[in-house]
Amino acid sequence: AQKITQTQPGMFVQEKEAVTLDCTYDTSDPSYGLFWYKQPSSGEMIFLIYQGSYDQQNATEGRYSLNFQKARKSANLVISASQLGDSAMYFCATRLSGGYNKLIFGAGTRLAVHP
Amino acid sequence: NAGVTQTPKFQVLKTGQSMTLQCAQDMNHNSMYWYRQDPGMGLRLIYYSASEGTTDKGEVPNGYNVSRLNKREFSLRLESAAPSQTSVYFCASTQGDRGSGANVLTFGAGSRLTVL
Numbered sequence: 001a002q003k004i005t006q007t008q009p010g011m012f013v014q015e016k017e018a019v020t021l022d023c024t025y026d027t028s029d030p031s032y033g034l035f036w037y038k039q040p041s042s043g044e045m046i047f048l049i050y051q052g053s054y055d056q057q058n059a060t061e062g063r064y065s066l067n068f069q070k071a072r073k074s075a076n077l078v079i080s081a082s083q084l085g086d087s088a089m090y091f092c093a094t095r096l097s098g099g100y101n102k103l104i105f106g107a108g109t110r111l112a113v114h115p
Numbered sequence: 116n117a118g119v120t121q122t123p124k125f126q127v128l129k130t131g132q133s134m135t136l137q138c139a140q141d142m143n144h145n146s147m148y149w150y151r152q153d154p155g156m157g158l159r160l161i162y163y164s165a166s167e168g169t170t171d172k173g174e175v176p177n178g179y180n181v182s183r184l185n186k187r188e189f190s191l192r193l194e195s196a197a198p199s200q201t202s203v204y205f206c207a208s209t210q211g212d213r214g215s216g217a218n219v220l221t222f223g224a225g226s227r228l229t230v231l
Contacts (some may be wrong), residue, residue, distance in 0.1 A: 004157070037217070045158075045205060045222035064167050091157055100165045101146055101218045102173060105157030 002027045004092050006106035013082045014114055021077040023092030032094055033061045034075035035103065051075055053107040087113045117141050121206050121223035128196045128230045136226050137182050137193040138206030146188040147189035149181060158205060164189050196230045203227050
């Protein structure tokens with residue numbers, strides 16, 4: 001069965017610094033994808049970035065990049081030049097087996113950006 | 116564009132009462148999902164609908180029923196609410212019905228349900 005582990009319940013970072021949020025996954029599917037979502041205090045779920053297991057390069061989206069290490073089964077999110085608006089919960093997710101884009105999520109990491 | 120719209124945003128129920136959470140998407144997506152979010156946990160899949168006319172159980176379906184009314188709408192019903200169903204409920208949708216490529220899920224704003 002798939003599993004997502006986020007071991008950092010809370011993190012803080014100084015504004016303009018970079019921060020890495022950890023995510024490890026367990027899946028037996030030969031082809032899979034990793035997602036990161038942001039949940040600000042307002043509650044909505046915002047998609048940030050996606051990495052497919054066969055993608056050759058690490059995914060990047062603006063200030064977000066994914067440090068994908070397949071052998072270690074890790075897909076860490078790197079946020080560069082942190083901003084106060086980055087303060088939020090961050091969830092890593094992957095697809096459950098059986099298709100249909102069913103996602104399984106980690107417990108999340110709460111990031112606080114300090115001025 | 117509205118995206119995924121959930122109603123109501125907040126609801127308080129007494130144990131044993133029933134209610135339906137409504138969800139509608141205007142993106143012509145095929146697949147729709149209901150998740151619940153509890154403190155300290157990530158989102159957990161309750162039910163999903165891969166396409167119009169089909170529904171199937173997710174990780175935590177007990178105590179819930181769903182209806183895919185048409186391509187746009189997917190409702191979640193609690194027949195006899197229990198305090199353990201106090202949670203934030205999210206509806207989501209995506210274009211594809213098979214896991215390939217990104218097929219990013221778009222989420223609604225959430226519905227906060229309290230069962231006393």
